[in-house]
Amino acid sequence: xxxxxxxxxxxxxxxxxxxxxxxxxxxxxxxxxxxxxxxxxxxxxxxxxxxxxxxxxxxxxxxxxxxxxxxxxxxxxxxxxxxxxxxxxxxxxxxxxxxxxxxxxxxxxxxxxxxxxxxxxxxxxxxxxxxxxxxxxxxxxxxxxxxxxxxxxxxxxxxxxxxxxxxxxxxxxxxxxxxxxxxxxxxxxxxxxxxxxxxxxxxxxxxxxx
Numbered sequence: 001x002x003x004x005x006x007x008x009x010x011x012x013x014x015x016x017x018x019x020x021x022x023x024x025x026x027x028x029x030x031x032x033x034x035x036x037x038x039x040x041x042x043x044x045x046x047x048x049x050x051x052x053x054x055x056x057x058x059x060x061x062x063x064x065x066x067x068x069x070x071x072x073x074x075x076x077x078x079x080x081x082x083x084x085x086x087x088x089x090x091x092x093x094x095x096x097x098x099x100x101x102x103x104x105x106x107x108x109x110x111x112x113x114x115x116x117x118x119x120x121x122x123x124x125x126x127x128x129x130x131x132x133x134x135x136x137x138x139x140x141x142x143x144x145x146x147x148x149x150x151x152x153x154x155x156x157x158x159x160x161x162x163x164x165x166x167x168x169x170x171x172x173x174x175x176x177x178x179x180x181x182x183x184x185x186x187x188x189x190x191x192x193x194x195x196x197x198x199x200x201x202x203x204x205x206x207x208x209x210x
């Protein structure tokens with residue numbers, strides 16, 4: 001008999017989200033337009049599950065990205081994320097290499113969890129997914145481990161669970177430590193979003209435990 005998910009009853013990670021493995025993604029960019037503005041950083045955190053069916057942040061991967069040729073760099077966006085795209089010590093990868101670098105451990109995690117595909121989790125997830133998909137088009141990469149349009153948005157989840165939609169405020173409401181000096185780094189924001197996602201899902205599970 002096929003194992004089915006029931007709220008409050010532990011099941012495998014492969015069954016918890018209908019065969020999708022949640023992977024939290026955050027990007028830092030040169031603006032808000034995925035088609036014209038440069039992708040500058042990308043980070044991902046795989047979600048794991050313990051023996052009690054509770055979620056927890058797992059392995060992470062992150063990289064700086066070289067702006068694609070002709071990519072726009074809005075000074076206002078760079079002032080917020082504090083990225084110098086041309087810093088000599090930045091150790092950035094091309095978009096193609098950066099996506100390959102991030103996708104490899106994601107694919108391995110999907111296989112290890114017995115899932116069919118990854119599903120992107122993000123705070124304002126459509127923004128991150130839009131930049132990811134635009135980079136896929138530019139690079140011509142065909143093997144995308146993520147579902148191309150479905151995602152989990154922690155803005156909506158945090159609004160439901162805590163009445164907060166700003167990441168820093170939602171984290172505070174969830175009892176998660178927050179450092180404003182570290183914010184707007186792709187890896188830091190991804191790790192905090194992963195903690196928030198796990199907290200909300202685990203809160204749901206605990207409320208329905210039998």
